[in-house]
Amino acid sequence: MGVPGLERAFPAGGLPRGRLTAWMPQGGAMAILRATCHALVAAGERAAWIDGSGTTGPFWTEGPLLVRPTGRLNALRWGEGLLRCGGFALVVLGGVEPQGTETVRLSRASHEGGGAFVALTASAVMAGLRVTSRVLPHSYEWYRGPFADPAAVRTAAIDVRVRAPGWNECARVVLPITPYDLRLSLDPGLVDRRGVER
Amino acid sequence: MDRVTEALLRVAPRVAAVGPGLLWADARGLAERPLAAALCACIRAQGMGGATVRAGIARTAIAAEVAAKSGPGKSGNDTINTTINTTINTTINTTINTTTNSTTNSTTNSTTNSTTNSTTNSTTNNDDHAGGDATITVVPPGGDRAFLAPYPLRALCGAYTPHPGLLPLLAGVGIGTCHALAMLSQEEVEVRFAADGVRLWRLARADDHRRPFGALPRTRPRASCAWTDYALRDIERLLFVIHRLVGQVCDALLARGEGTRDLTLRFTLANRSAVEHPFRAARPTGDPLAWMRLIRTALARIRLSDAVTGIAVQAGVIVSIHARQGDIFDHGFSTARATEQAVAQLLDTCGMDVVALHATNHPLLERRTQWQVRESVVLEGAVGSAGVRPSLTLQLLSEPRPVAVITVPRRDHDAPVQYHESSPHQMTDVLVAAGPDRVAGGSWEAVPYAREYFHCVTADGRLVLLFRAADRWYLHGWWD
Numbered sequence: 001m002g003v004p005g006l007e008r009a010f011p012a013g014g015l016p017r018g019r020l021t022a023w024m025p026q027g028g029a030m031a032i033l034r035a036t037c038h039a040l041v042a043a044g045e046r047a048a049w050i051d052g053s054g055t056t057g058p059f060w061t062e063g064p065l066l067v068r069p070t071g072r073l074n075a076l077r078w079g080e081g082l083l084r085c086g087g088f089a090l091v092v093l094g095g096v097e098p099q100g101t102e103t104v105r106l107s108r109a110s111h112e113g114g115g116a117f118v119a120l121t122a123s124a125v126m127a128g129l130r131v132t133s134r135v136l137p138h139s140y141e142w143y144r145g146p147f148a149d150p151a152a153v154r155t156a157a158i159d160v161r162v163r164a165p166g167w168n169e170c171a172r173v174v175l176p177i178t179p180y181d182l183r184l185s186l187d188p189g190l191v192d193r194r195g196v197e198r
Numbered sequence: 199m200d201r202v203t204e205a206l207l208r209v210a211p212r213v214a215a216v217g218p219g220l221l222w223a224d225a226r227g228l229a230e231r232p233l234a235a236a237l238c239a240c241i242r243a244q245g246m247g248g249a250t251v252r253a254g255i256a257r258t259a260i261a262a263e264v265a266a267k268s269g270p271g272k273s274g275n276d277t278i279n280t281t282i283n284t285t286i287n288t289t290i291n292t293t294i295n296t297t298t299n300s301t302t303n304s305t306t307n308s309t310t311n312s313t314t315n316s317t318t319n320s321t322t323n324n325d326d327h328a329g330g331d332a333t334i335t336v337v338p339p340g341g342d343r344a345f346l347a348p349y350p351l352r353a354l355c356g357a358y359t360p361h362p363g364l365l366p367l368l369a370g371v372g373i374g375t376c377h378a379l380a381m382l383s384q385e386e387v388e389v390r391f392a393a394d395g396v397r398l399w400r401l402a403r404a405d406d407h408r409r410p411f412g413a414l415p416r417t418r419p420r421a422s423c424a425w426t427d428y429a430l431r432d433i434e435r436l437l438f439v440i441h442r443l444v445g446q447v448c449d450a451l452l453a454r455g456e457g458t459r460d461l462t463l464r465f466t467l468a469n470r471s472a473v474e475h476p477f478r479a480a481r482p483t484g485d486p487l488a489w490m491r492l493i494r495t496a497l498a499r500i501r502l503s504d505a506v507t508g509i510a511v512q513a514g515v516i517v518s519i520h521a522r523q524g525d526i527f528d529h530g531f532s533t534a535r536a537t538e539q540a541v542a543q544l545l546d547t548c549g550m551d552v553v554a555l556h557a558t559n560h561p562l563l564e565r566r567t568q569w570q571v572r573e574s575v576v577l578e579g580a581v582g583s584a585g586v587r588p589s590l591t592l593q594l595l596s597e598p599r600p601v602a603v604i605t606v607p608r609r610d611h612d613a614p615v616q617y618h619e620s621s622p623h624q625m626t627d628v629l630v631a632a633g634p635d636r637v638a639g640g641s642w643e644a645v646p647y648a649r650e651y652f653h654c655v656t657a658d659g660r661l662v663l664l665f666r667a668a669d670r671w672y673l674h675g676w677w678d
Contacts, residue, residue, distance in 0.1 A: 028678065035588035046533075065541075068569060081540050139659075142630075156590060176587070180563060
């Protein structure tokens with residue numbers, strides 16, 4: 001899975017291949033799935049991320065194939081095509097809700113290609129595995145400022161619940177939070193030298 | 199000038215005039231000094247006889263330009279009529295500078311600048327041709343920075359015009375020469391003289407990435423077929439001919455390990471007119487089947503005004519296609535070909551949706567992220583590479599979304615306690631609001647900006663990024 005401590009919550013220790021996994025995104029889903037994609041790429045396999053909502057930010061790390069489709073239909077086409085070719089161990093579809101026959105086609109493509117398919121969706125139709133993750137509101141750890149107020153966030157705890165026929169497991173992981181990198185140098189051509197040792 | 203350029207082109211393969219009195223000539227693969235002398239002779243032969251012609255040869259453009267304009271042996275008259283800069287190989291530059299001063303400069307054989315660094319080793323020769331006076335300064339390879347060292351910073355202004363206040367500012371702190379500026383570190387220059395200073399600093403160090411001439415264009419593969427005793431209207435027959443021609447072009451490409459991004463199909467019609475149809479693949483390929491698939495799809499929609507009597511196929515933008523050796527430990531190698539084909543087909547069907555992140559250093563987040571279409575989709579697994587440590591990262595809305603926010607005063611600012619995006623009945627409580635992080639700038643741009651960013655933990659556990667700009671609040675993204 002790419003996240004230590006999460007394997008025991010999943011049947012067979014990870015996402016099922018050839019099946020649709022419906023992951024309800026309430027916080028932490030993208031972080032866990034990104035780590036899973038990178039773990040697969042590091043192991044020599046391929047992973048693809050279809051960003052249907054176009055919200056992938058400036059902290060994306062190269063590795064998985066990143067697709068930013070121009071429309072909903074194209075996102076579904078990419079999903080089906082990548083799953084069916086059989087070359088991808090994991091395909092993640094985010095920002096698009098497949099409905100009705102679309103879910104059937106994607107599920108069938110996943111079965112034919114043999115790769116794991118995760119849809120970030122609230123609908124669990126046709127899903128072999130249902131996963132819910134959420135960040136616990138009071139679990140955030142903060143760096144404190146001079147007034148003892150929260151100044152910068154450090155970590156957060158995420159509850160992950162996995163359900164399948166005959167399976168209901170829960171795990172909690174603590175993940176660091178990447179800050180958004182406030183720049184003091186206002187000229188894009190110059191390096192932000194804040195914090196550089198002299 | 200056209201007459202001069204025409205004459206120069208008989209000597210050098212490529213010549214470019216980039217400003218008053220400045221000519222660049224390409225002499226890659228040619229002998230530098232004889233070429234420069236021949237170019238000088240050409241200048242004088244074209245009605246500039248008697249003028250002092252000056253040439254500079256260096257590996258970088260800035261060194262060549264300075265060598266010609268103000269190199270050793272420069273006469274007192276600063277008026278420049280013509281400067282010819284010859285690029286030899288990729289970065290060697292020869293600059294020939296003609297001044298109106300017809301006085302023969304007999305002192306140019308010696309190094310005239312006493313402050314020249316001993317490692318410069320530039321050579322200055324006078325070559326007399328056709329009664330004129332040509333001074334050729336050769337900067338040896340690797341000696342560009344040392345050559346520039348004794349020159350005043352003013353000499354760099356031909357290549358880059360800094361802010362008018364920069365040179366007096368540098369002079370005020372005792373930096374008057376290229377050497378004095380080049381010996382500083384980038385950080386020292388950056389914090390005191392900003393981006394303008396850094397650019398000038400790079401030039402002073404002979405770090406000039408200008409290329410007066412690009413790579414030489416190559417012949418693109420082409421195949422054609424024409425017939426006179428009959429004319430074709432049938433699509434299937436046309437496809438038969440096109441298939442053969444595309445095959446020839448693709449064979450030529452594949453023999454060189456290359457692919458093309460676009461093909462142009464030119465139909466010669468019976469009414470003596472010609473029609474061109476460009477075809478563009480999503481990714482460079484030399485696969486005839488991929489091209490025929492595209493052409494067959496497009497040909498069904500093409501309407502020609504008359505029967506066809508000839509077809510020509512020409513490749514467009516050509517790029518190299520890397521072949522990869524098989525690795526038995528690579529889990530993805532066995533499916534590489536099928537995956538490549540699937541991705542290529544999806545790119546053709548859905549468009550160029552595969553992107554790579556190009557992050558800039560802009561202070562504003564939405565301008566920091568730039569997505570570039572990936573020219574080549576690498577589908578090999580990175581065996582042995584380290585995975586990425588899982589962490590919650592910022593998911594950014596393409597445009598900040600306006601939100602209504604209820605705030606409470608906190609020290610010198612207002613902190614958000616509730617917000618809603620659409621309906622005021624669906625307020626989201628903010629448990630913690632860390633901030634503000636203040637960003638302001640852009641006074642040199644069309645729209646200046648001033649923002650106060652807050653990291654807010656909502657009641658449902660989400661960490662969102664809100665900011666206030668001009669008394670309006672926006673949701674910029676969230677961590678996931």
